[in-house]
Amino acid sequence: MNLIQELYTRIEDANLWEKNLVLKRNEYLKVAGTTDTHVYFIVSGSIKISIVHEYEDHIIRFGYQNNFITALDSFITERPSDLFMQAIKKCELKVLSKSTFVNFLHSRIENKELWDRVTESLILQQLEREKDILISSPKERFDRVLKRSPQLFQEIPHKYIASYLRMTPETLSRLQKS
Amino acid sequence: MNLIQELYTRIEDANLWEKNLVLKRNEYLKVAGTTDTHVYFIVSGSIKISIVHEYEDHIIRFGYQNNFITALDSFITERPSDLFMQAIKKCELKVLSKSTFVNFLHSRIENKELWDRVTESLILQQLEREKDILISSPKERFDRVLKRSPQLFQEIPHKYIASYLRMTPETLSRLQKS
Numbered sequence: 001m002n003l004i005q006e007l008y009t010r011i012e013d014a015n016l017w018e019k020n021l022v023l024k025r026n027e028y029l030k031v032a033g034t035t036d037t038h039v040y041f042i043v044s045g046s047i048k049i050s051i052v053h054e055y056e057d058h059i060i061r062f063g064y065q066n067n068f069i070t071a072l073d074s075f076i077t078e079r080p081s082d083l084f085m086q087a088i089k090k091c092e093l094k095v096l097s098k099s100t101f102v103n104f105l106h107s108r109i110e111n112k113e114l115w116d117r118v119t120e121s122l123i124l125q126q127l128e129r130e131k132d133i134l135i136s137s138p139k140e141r142f143d144r145v146l147k148r149s150p151q152l153f154q155e156i157p158h159k160y161i162a163s164y165l166r167m168t169p170e171t172l173s174r175l176q177k178s
Numbered sequence: 179m180n181l182i183q184e185l186y187t188r189i190e191d192a193n194l195w196e197k198n199l200v201l202k203r204n205e206y207l208k209v210a211g212t213t214d215t216h217v218y219f220i221v222s223g224s225i226k227i228s229i230v231h232e233y234e235d236h237i238i239r240f241g242y243q244n245n246f247i248t249a250l251d252s253f254i255t256e257r258p259s260d261l262f263m264q265a266i267k268k269c270e271l272k273v274l275s276k277s278t279f280v281n282f283l284h285s286r287i288e289n290k291e292l293w294d295r296v297t298e299s300l301i302l303q304q305l306e307r308e309k310d311i312l313i314s315s316p317k318e319r320f321d322r323v324l325k326r327s328p329q330l331f332q333e334i335p336h337k338y339i340a341s342y343l344r345m346t347p348e349t350l351s352r353l354q355k356s
Binding site for chain 2: 060119123129
């Protein structure tokens, strides 16, 4: 069982989910300027996280089916952040408040240890993402991400992958055919 | 006392430093392909962390005087990483092995709680850095970083700041005069 499955199972076993949420395609879960400290588990569907700068949507993360997603900056600081979270397709989510989640972490040392490993993995992912952005060759960015996140190419429409990879949809199509 | 001072003081009070290290200007602390799991405290001097891609040095972090620095990916995974760490000027460092550091964290719950706050702060910094890189306007990147890290402009030579901000030294000079 991987870290994410393990975390999900423990929350499920403790019966902690506070509500279910259904998002229509393109519906926003969070917009810039708001505070959202919830932890979401994506039962089905997928979500994109982006910042908007000069009218352009820069996608920085995706949330996949059977994965957790949160507005990490708001979750940590409990303050408004400039992140948008939007459903790419119809989504079913399970929702947990930060306070319930924090209580869960502190209820058993094993939960906190598991979360520490998730946090380490997050830090490593952020470093890989930073390297991706710094690499100027579209081909190399594509290859790195294909190797790291095959799920991306199965679940996410191409126009969003192109935004995430900082290339035009045409360049992405060309790389996928090559 | 801020998080970093607090962490330093606790390590100092527990008398945990294992050795001192002096680096000459431009000397490497770590090169790509090696594993370094040490935690360093910079008593004096400054360090740059970079990845080299197609013969170009991309600076991703700076270590300032009175701050900690580590090759975060190697530290977490205990495996080789592609990061370089190099002294910008003569540096005096205090050195701690990962095992000593981990023992320190687990010796008192307060130490682990402090480290959790440092980790949260790291995650937020990484997110801000990712936004910096995504913003295409050099002026805006400059303004964001100037606001967030005034220390950068006091301690680091301009050619390295330009690399970190992904602009030419000429563009940086123009922005600093404006």
